[in-house]
Amino acid sequence: MTDFIGEIAALSAACLWAVASIVYAKLGARIPPLQLNLIKGIIAIALFVFTIVVRGEIFPAIATLPMSLILLSGVIGISLGDTAFFITINCLGARRALLMQTLTSPMSAIFGLIFLQEKLNILAGCGILLTILGVAWVVSERTTDVKQISTTEFRRGITFGLLTAVAGAIGAVLSRSAFSINTNASINPLWAALLRLSAGILILMIWTLFKQHSFRLSNLRDSRTITATIFAAFCGTYLGIWLQQTAIKFTSVGIASTLLQTSPIFVIPFAIWMGEKVSIRAILGVFISIAGIALLFYLK
Template sequence: MVYGIVGQHIPPLRLNLLKGIVAIALLILTILLTGESLPTSAPTPILLLCLSGVIGISWGDTAFLAAINYLGARRVLLLSTLAPPMTAIAAMIWLQESLNLTAWGGIFITILGVAWVVTERVPGSSDDSPAHLWRGIGWGLLAAIANAIGTVISRVAFTTGNITPVWAALLRLGAAELILLGWMCLPNRQAQAISFPYRQTKRIIFAACFAAFCGTYLGIWLQQTAIKFTAAGIASTLLQTSPIFVIPIAICIGEKVSWRAIAGVIIALIGIGLLFFS
């Protein structure tokens, strides 16, 4: 929700870079406080995690933030529900991870519930009249594909090496930030950097840092923990359920929540229950 607001003031590439810098600083602080050393591992898992970060964070997150600017949060979240089945199918091909019928049922029921929530039309919202519809769809599909590929590559790294989730998160973010910095050093990006007005944006930068703490620092750390300890398709499905948690937030800030939204949450929770049962 915060990124949806901040994205109206900071370009996607710049916002992706900013949230990564904040998250890396917090991850380094966490490692120093916990005294967790880099596990001894072959170079292949480390390189795979770096590649996962380049694809899933530098490409995928930038595409996701760009898609939000074109389509609005609801439609982008709907496109994001394509990532779990893509991830599960890719994991079957590359990792020979087989899911039983209960797990597949849980995946599709969860996606159905999330999709029912995010496709509801909200009167007066920008989601009903998105600018540059097809460009937004293109960015959204790119984000979903990058997310699926990044998740599977992370899973491969965990199955072939002994790396903890916090170090995995740091390696992925570090590699992604290097690519983003190189991207921004291109001549046209430098011109945008000079012309972008940073005056009167202290609140926006603070909001971006807060979102980076919740969504990038904690989010990617917990994401890597999920990918390490369960099948890639199940982890990806659970990671796409954030729209159902928007409902109680909306209630707390006084927004009206329809029965359709509540029904969608219930359907998604049934799917999640099937995933845990499987």
């Protein structure tokens, strides 16, 4: 089982992100996206610090280069990538934005091949492609929640959707590079997650002050809203990013990114549980993705 620690961590993160996305969809009507992003990040940072204190893990002796790569990964992947993703959602809607985000997987594999010399055989490539096709088939299904958009909005959404995918791929490759560098001290995924998130949130805070956005705590006066926000931050940001960094450390960046993009597949069981109607197409898409995931595990 330890041979699959990276793959299991990636799928676990995707599942938790699916749970968190359902909660964030409800919170989005009450809290502006940028403010919600900052709040969940701050909560997750506090949880990371608490975990590190409880576990008694002192600050690791990380060399300058891997430290810089991790911090830069947070700036690009979280600050730039998440912001671009929010804009994509506003322009294209949630389903089309998720479809654009699936491009992160092949881009990560390509960047990993170019910059990290991570080679994938033909069968592994087929597994990645099969997984992406399954996810894409699910999120591209025509439903009543797909909004009608103008040509200008469409072009803007496509542009920022591509930026989201590129930023996510670069962030993943930078993290993988930090783990791959041979140093005397191995980087703990827990510390990597804290450093990456802290860098991303710091840039978001500076950007918020620069843009003079109002940060109102009045949105969190409702106890149910506070509880939901803490729960989503715990699942999606704290555990999600920790597991993401674990996945990137223990498996190739192409496979990790592919499995991390399977969140839409995990949403379906929750949708059925919540009483929503799920089409045969969506279920078939799940089985296609599962076939791709099984192929990736088999090749390991």
